[in-house]
Amino acid sequence: MKKLLLTALLLGSTSALADVNVGVIVSATGPGASLGIPEKNAVALLPKTIGGQKVNYIVLDDGSDPTVTVSNANKLIQDSKVDVIIGASLSTTAMALLDPVSAAKVPNITLAPNDSLISPMDAKRHWVFKMPQSDSLLAVATVDYMAKKGIKTLGFIGFNDAYGENWINQLKPLTAAKGIKIVATERYARSDTSVTGQALKVAAAKPDAVIVAASGVPATLPMKALRERGYTGPLYAVAGAANSDFLRVGGKDVEGVTLATGPVVVAGQLPDVYPSKKVGVALTKMYEDKYGAGSMNAFAAHVWDAGLMLQKAVPLALKKAKPGTPEFRSALRDSLEGLKNVIGTHGVFNMSATNHNGMDQRARVLVEVQGGDWKFVAR
Numbered sequence: 001m002k003k004l005l006l007t008a009l010l011l012g013s014t015s016a017l018a019d020v021n022v023g024v025i026v027s028a029t030g031p032g033a034s035l036g037i038p039e040k041n042a043v044a045l046l047p048k049t050i051g052g053q054k055v056n057y058i059v060l061d062d063g064s065d066p067t068v069t070v071s072n073a074n075k076l077i078q079d080s081k082v083d084v085i086i087g088a089s090l091s092t093t094a095m096a097l098l099d100p101v102s103a104a105k106v107p108n109i110t111l112a113p114n115d116s117l118i119s120p121m122d123a124k125r126h127w128v129f130k131m132p133q134s135d136s137l138l139a140v141a142t143v144d145y146m147a148k149k150g151i152k153t154l155g156f157i158g159f160n161d162a163y164g165e166n167w168i169n170q171l172k173p174l175t176a177a178k179g180i181k182i183v184a185t186e187r188y189a190r191s192d193t194s195v196t197g198q199a200l201k202v203a204a205a206k207p208d209a210v211i212v213a214a215s216g217v218p219a220t221l222p223m224k225a226l227r228e229r230g231y232t233g234p235l236y237a238v239a240g241a242a243n244s245d246f247l248r249v250g251g252k253d254v255e256g257v258t259l260a261t262g263p264v265v266v267a268g269q270l271p272d273v274y275p276s277k278k279v280g281v282a283l284t285k286m287y288e289d290k291y292g293a294g295s296m297n298a299f300a301a302h303v304w305d306a307g308l309m310l311q312k313a314v315p316l317a318l319k320k321a322k323p324g325t326p327e328f329r330s331a332l333r334d335s336l337e338g339l340k341n342v343i344g345t346h347g348v349f350n351m352s353a354t355n356h357n358g359m360d361q362r363a364r365v366l367v368e369v370q371g372g373d374w375k376f377v378a379r
Helices: 002-015 033-043 066-078 091-104 135-148 162-177 196-204 217-228 244-254 263-269 277-291 298-318 326-337
Strands: 020-026 053-061 084-087 108-110 128-130 153-159 181-188 209-213 235-237 258-261 365-370 373-378
Touching: 020 033, 020 066, 020 298, 033 053, 033 277, 033 298, 053 066, 053 298, 066 084, 066 091, 084 091, 084 298, 091 108, 091 128, 091 162, 108 298, 135 162, 135 258, 135 365, 153 162, 153 196, 162 181, 162 209, 181 196, 181 217, 196 217, 209 217, 217 235, 217 244, 235 244, 244 365, 263 277, 263 298, 263 365, 263 373, 277 298, 298 326
Parallel strands: 020 053, 020 084, 084 108, 108 128, 153 181, 153 209, 209 235, 235 258
Antiparallel strands: 258 365, 365 373
16 A cells, blocks of 8 residues: 555656756857857757656857856856756857856756867766767878878868867877878967968968868868968868858868768768668758758757757656756766667767767768768768
């Protein structure tokens, strides 16, 4: 009789649970808008219930400004009592989230790629989980491909922030190991409207190829400047450039650009051996049915993958605590950390206490701009 009474009480408490509140911070305006807009769009596709509980998504724009990111986080934590925060879009804004989410002990599923967001693991990073592939994983594929193409000298133009710094640090040891010499290194700001000086200096070094470590539309600036000044060598980009705005703005100047990115970018072109192909094709159809043909991109997919993680983790956390409580947030963090073999659009996630990304070589492909679109070229 006592057992039946306890079961009835548990069922009753479950039905009375508060909604699950999910905060979302993206750069829908500012230099990061070509990433943040599709991320914001993808939120509308996320499930409205998980584990039988209603889910509310509160979306805020940080304007690509880390100071606003922190303000938004505090607002979501203090006013909206969120159980988890998805975001932010950029490495700079995502780094700004470390302090507020760890202080409040709110899980953070970041949309930025910088490895330093989750490594080395410490008290702050204990609360952060990363959806994008690690830059280190993509850098290895990029440099290997360069070596196969016979590249011996390389020029580098990147953002003058954590994103660009992370990429040059990834490239230096990898290129050295492959016998590729970096002969020119230049930086520019996300908000710059001209990089003529940087392009001239890199072109003067006469590298076999140039890589631009930048994201979104700003990544087209150095490429246009190089082409306008007669540089004809191969151009490489990084995953942050993998969206339709980069193609649209870059036009003929980005034809032939090669980069390593997530498989979702070319989901329909992938061999069936990719476990994420089916998920990526399904999301592409869903997203483009809502937002138009050709609108799907890697950044929307990061938000979708965050949603997949929550669909797995929230039901586990609900068994331990009620939403809106410190106990639920802690249980949700623990549940995210324990997820294994979650097949997302970008790859397969295997989380652990020391790795809050958990992706492997299945999370990367080499693509090239051909005829104004992304084409799969190598695994």
